[in-house]
Amino acid sequence: MDFGPHLMLATLEGTVIASILVLTAMGLSIVFGVMRVVNVAHGEFFMLGAVLAWYVSKMLGGHPAIGFAAALVIAPLVVGLIAAVSDQLILKRINYDPDRTIVGTIGILFIIQQTTLMTFGPEARPVEAPFNQRLALPWFEFSEGGLQMIWPWGLSITSYKLFVIFAALTVLLALWLFLTRTKIGLIMRATQQDSETAKAFGVPVGTVYSCVFGLGAALAALGAVLVVPIQQAHYLMGADPLLMAFTVVIIGGLGSLPGTVIAAFLIGMSDGIISVFFSPTLAQIIATFLVAMILVFRPQGLMGKAET
Amino acid sequence: MTIKTTKNAVSRRKALLGLGVGAGALATSGLMPGAMGFAQAQSSAPIKIGFQKHATGIGAAYGRWYDATTTAAIQRINDSGGINGRPVEIVTEDDGTDPSRGAEALEKFEKLHSCDVAFGTLFSHVVIGSAPRAAELKLPYFVVSEGHHVASGMLNRYTLQPGITDVKSQVVSMAPFIANNLGKKVTMIFPDFAFGHDHRDFFTQAIEAQGGEVVAKIAIPPTETSFTRYFPSIPRETEVIYHVMVGPAVLTFVKEMGEFFGPSRPELFGFIDSLEAVGIDSPGLEFLESTYFWEGMPRHVQDNQSEAEKTYRAAVGCDDRGASLDDPADVSTYAHMFGCWETLNVIKAGMEAADYQGPQDRTKLIEAVEAMSDMPESLDHPQGAKRFNGKTHQVFGQQFISKVTEGKMVVEHVATIEDGLYEDEVDYTTQSF
Structure with a gap:
């Protein structure tokens, strides 16, 4: 394939990866920002979202769009609820102690993963996309006859992948409005800035924590429902998104939402483009190297505020 | 971050008790009585x-x-x-x-x-x-x-x-069919570990012996989940794509390959490994119609089914399409098991x-x-x-090449034992125990 169309294909693939990544990383970032909890089980909430999407679409049957639309609502709700309950049952009992929450969430990770293996099984199971047309894309080329439009071999995207990009943007916008324009958002931001003072002003910090933990997990689950018609639901699928989300959150700045968005697109695009032209391994090496450099020279991340 | 060192370790007595219970459980499970009624x-x-x-x-x-x-x-x-x-x-x-x-x-x-x-x-x-x-x-x-x-x-x-x-025997017996029926310029897509490397090395030799050539070799890490980005490396002159993938993402691989090519695909020859435990009628796989697969054993019941095959299929609990008798969506790894x-x-x-x-x-x-x-x-x-x-x-043993025909894998060619023989590379019997 020529360089131009090849680059365009890589950019499109990178944008799809980045769109899913931004939702997953956003969940991780909100949880850390408000609760100061490093949630190692985040990837498993992602996986749970995909698995539930499969169950929902299988149970409803009919046109794939029905099951998919239902999954889009039900899966994040259920996953959010599971997360909120595990916050009440586990994280609250250990007083959100930073070290013990890491061990606690590792425990949650194993419980969710192995329960899925025992019930859902080891297979990768597909969920049908609500719509999936292949759209061939044109490319413009200067030749003797002036500007010409050509249709290069393999340069295409599917309508569903475009939908994923738009859906992710919509969710991001909604999330931003929720955090900045609603009262619940205000309470969450107050808890984030100073939980003790918030408590003194009558904010039920414990409930806010459970809601935030649920919201973080629900965002991961939503990302998974969007991705499951492209990939398949599988009990080990949580590992990669967790690693990528951590990379994004460290580069963007833990707890910083704009930083997370910027970093997600940076990592998603570099993963898409570098792995097309060089190798996927190199893309991972560069991302890891970037994390190391950020930790050395700007530990608070691109947009994070330095701790005083 | 303050590190709290709470010394709340498990007491020694508790630890010993736990170990004791564990050891007891192991011992009991080892003492399960065997089946009775066997000849003396x-x-x-x-x-x-x-x-x-x-x-x-x-x-x-x-x-x-x-x-x-x-x-x-x-x-x-x-x-x-x-x-x-x-x-x-x-x-x-x-x-x-x-x-x-x-x-x-x-x-x-x-x-x-x-x-x-x-x-x-x-x-x-x-x-x-x-x-x-x-x-x-x-x-x-x-x-x-x-x-x-x-x-x-x-x-x-x-x-x-x-x-x-x-793999060597499988590949050697497949190469003549590919070169004679599908095309001589082949692009290989395989997983990047020993099994995939066996395919790469032996098929390259085998197709050259048939007058063909491998025009590109695309290695994919076995844990990869997204594949579209690999496909642009397929050269335009490719006549046949030879694919063999394993792992949980196989369905994504085949689906994205179909989306990449759209209506103008080259011939496809795949090892069924690319679709083991996946239904051939899964959504998005329609483009596999009239492509070819190697199968170790035909997943779908053929017209000339032998009595032994029939009994075996029932014993392992598979239906006519190689899926579980209890759940037609639960497809087996029929070509290997x-x-x-x-x-x-x-x-x-x-x-x-x-x-x-x-x-x-x-x-x-x-x-x-x-x-x-x-x-x-x-x-x-x-x-x-x-x-x-x-x-x-x-x-x-014998090898099967099946063609997807109206959603069913129909055996098109059977390679004999002789087709897959090659010269010995080792004599283990000369090694001491």
Whole structure:
């Protein structure tokens, strides 16, 4: 394939990866920002979202769009609820102690993963996309006859992948409005800035924590429902998104939402483009190297505020 | 961040109590009474076969069906009186589809469970990681892995593959069909580890011998989940795409390949590994219509189905489309799992020929299997006749090429045992035990 169309294909693939990544990383970032909890089980909430999407679409049957639309609502709700309950049952009992929450969430990770293996099984199971047309894309080329439009071999995207990009943007916008324009958002931001003072002003910090933990997990689950018609639901699928989300959150700045968005697109695009032209391994090496450099020279991340 | 050092360690008494309970549980599970009613042999204790299973990790879908086949085969063996008048018991250990855990599993078979032989496992990196340990433990290790590592001489006298053919043999017998019917300029897409490298190396040689060439080789990491970005490396001149992928993302791979090419695809020749445990009628796979697949054993029932195949299919619980009888969406790994059934029957035949009584007879068992040669098609060998090569510890058999025709895989060509033979690369019988 020529360089131009090849680059365009890589950019499109990178944008799809980045769109899913931004939702997953956003969940991780909100949880850390408000609760100061490093949630190692985040990837498993992602996986749970995909698995539930499969169950929902299988149970409803009919046109794939029905099951998919239902999954889009039900899966994040259920996953959010599971997360909120595990916050009440586990994280609250250990007083959100930073070290013990890491061990606690590792425990949650194993419980969710192995329960899925025992019930859902080891297979990768597909969920049908609500719509999936292949759209061939044109490319413009200067030749003797002036500007010409050509249709290069393999340069295409599917309508569903475009939908994923738009859906992710919509969710991001909604999330931003929720955090900045609603009262619940205000309470969450107050808890984030100073939980003790918030408590003194009558904010039920414990409930806010459970809601935030649920919201973080629900965002991961939503990302998974969007991705499951492209990939398949599988009990080990949580590992990669967790690693990528951590990379994004460290580069963007833990707890910083704009930083997370910027970093997600940076990592998603570099993963898409570098792995097309060089190798996927190199893309991972560069991302890891970037994390190391950020930790050395700007530990608070691109947009994070330095701790005083 | 402040680090709190709360010293709330478990008390010593509690720890000892916990250990005691654990040890007790292990001891009880080891004392499970064996099945009764077997003919009086010198020892009526069960023969224990350690089954190394991909219960978790990327091979778990294979592990589950290897388990189902193994259970069915053992039941048949026990129903007909066991081996040398003794019942057979399977001891299962999870290898996590991981080489180091595979070696640990063998160690447990020998030291914890006192197994007579070890058996199982598909993924080549697990076999390659486990085999040296089998030789150290002097534990006969029967693998069902397809890789060329057994016949290449890379492993040892304790490792044998009597139930499934190896990649080199499969590839050698496929190349003439591809070159003569599909095209001579081939792009290969394969997983980036030993099994994929076997495909790459042997197919490149085999197609050149037929006057064709491999125009591009695309290696994909085995844990990859997104594939579109690899496809632009397929050269425009490609006439045939040869694909063989494994792992949980196989369906994504095939689907994205279809989306990449759209209506103007080259010919496709795939190893069914790219779709094991996946229904051919899954959404997004419509473009596979009239493409070709290698199958170790035809997943869909053919018109000329043999009596043995019919009985075997029912015993392992599969319907006419190779899916579970309970759930038509639960597709088996039909093209590979017959290897477990046949390997267990070879172990039985070997133990009977060697009059196997216990671990002291392990070398006699290996020599007895090495002495085997032609095995006719029967219920012991439902995939078809086999020819075992005692020197290379590798079996040879027929191969199937199926064409997807209206959603069904119809066998188009059967390669004979002779088509897949190649020169010996090792003589394990000259190695000392």
